[in-house]
Amino acid sequence: MSLPGALSQFDTHLVQPIDEDVNHQWRVARRPDGNVRPGDFGMHIEPIPEPAEGEVLLRTHYLGLAPVMRMYMAGTARTGDATLNIGDVIHGRGVAQVVKSRHPDWREGEVVQGQMGWQTYKVSRMTSQEKFFRMPNNGLPAALGAGVLGMTGLSAHAGLFACGSPREGDRMVLSGAAGGVGSMVGQMAANVAGCDVVGMAGGAEKCAFIREHGCSAAIDYKADDAEAKLDELRPEGIDLYFDNVGGETLEACLERLRMNARVVLCGSISEYTSEEPFKLANYTRLRATESVMRGFFVYNHLDRWEEVMEDIAGWISDGRLKPVQDIEEGFVAMPRALANLYYGANVGVQCCSVRGEPEEWL
Incomplete structure (x- = not known):
């Protein structure tokens, strides 16, 4: 199935205003089989919850996708x-x-970043499990908290x-240089750390994009012989x-490691819809080159949240990092926004604007 045809399943996402008098939620309707489809998502509408003592009512403005x-x-x-x-x-x-607070540590009007779930309102006790952080009103858009100044940035x-x-x-x-994490890593590596970055992306437009965002050269995995281009x-x-x-991209890069190389395992989107995990055949290249391969969980x-966000905001301000967020408009667009990631339709951090920027921000 071609990309436009695949995503056309989600064209019912056309921008619609949300009803401010109720809470809209997207819930799991069925287990995805392969790439996500519209029938995997179910819309639920319920009354806006009221916060009890020690709770706050949060109104969603942006949601990030991963x-x-x-x-x-x-x-x-x-x-x-x-x-x-x-x-x-x-x-x-x-x-x-x-928007309502019965919690001594949180004021009405504060803007936060945290685990909202796919819903337009949420009552929370602001516990450590939900990992909420105050967003500083530093002149940068609140939208960046859904990605660049959020978990994607971290x-x-x-x-x-x-x-x-x-x-x-x-x-x-x-690899994945035009995606949410990749579009930031390329710029950080080139403009902050001084690396020479070859990026991998799918399609001529994405390759042009990454050459403008940190990469000195690009490999189009859809059109190029990737291994020949690596050589x-x-x-x-x-x-x-x-x-x-x-998958095979990781395997190809392991074959080309220099001595004392480093490999960072951030994601494996090529394998997420596969029934069987990829079996890496050449991991012994790590021994031969005395290299390190390290995974991490964000x-x-x-x-280090505050330290990292301060770094990123500073690089945005001094021009070393250009924040790129691919924003779908409207809460009803959330299923399509997630599908964008799996059909390769996004450039930069994938987000959804639920209400846009807060009018007033403490």
């Missing part, structure tokens, strides 16, 4: 939040404003700096490989 959300729906996620059951509200982080920063240990002059390869662009091998896709890096 490939792992399909895994939660399918019951195949091995890390993070609990697997979802049929009828559960789909997990997801986003940006919200406190993933990019932690994966590159805490796990990849980039060095100036590193010959780097980055052409990295004839001396790879010092640092940041992996967002897994929630294990939450203790």
Whole structure:
């Protein structure tokens, strides 16, 4: 199925205003089989909840999307939040404003980033499990909290700096370079760490995009012989490989490691809809080159949240990082926004605008 035809299933997402007098939720209607389809999602409408003592009422403004959300729906996620059951509200982080507070530590009007779920309102006790953070009113759009100044940003920063240990002059390869994490990693690696980055993306437009966002060269995995291009662009091998896709791409890069190389395992989207995990045949290249391959889970890096967000906001302000968020409009667009990730339709961080920017922001 071609990309336009695949996504046309979701064209019922046409922008519609939400009813401010009720709470809209997207729930799991069935387990996804392969790429997500419209029938996997069910819309539920219920009264807006009232906060009890020690609780706040949050109104959603933006929601972020990540490939792992399909895994939660399918019951195949091995890390993070609990697997979802049929009828559960789909997990997801986003940006919200406190509109009613009966909690001593939170004021009405504050804007927060945290585990909202796919819904337009939420009552919360603001516990550590929901991992809410105040968003500073620093002149940057609140929308960035749904991705660039959110979990996507933390993933990019932690994966590159805490796990990849980039060095100036590193010959780097980055897969999924036009995606949410990849579009940030490419810029951080080139403009902050001083690496030379070869990015991998699908299609001429995405390859042009990544060359404007940190990558000195691009490999079009849809049109190029990827292994031949790796040999052409990295004839001396790879010092640092940041992996967002897994599978055969990971295997090809392992074959081309230099001595003491580093491999960061961030994602494996090429395998998420496969029945069997990819069996990596050449992991012994790590021994031969005395290299390190390291995976990470973003929630294990939450203790560095404020430090990382300060770094990213600073790089945005000084021009070293151009935030790119691919925003679908309207809460009813959430299923399509998730589908974009699996059909390769997004560029940058995939988000959904539920209400747009808060009018007033403490």
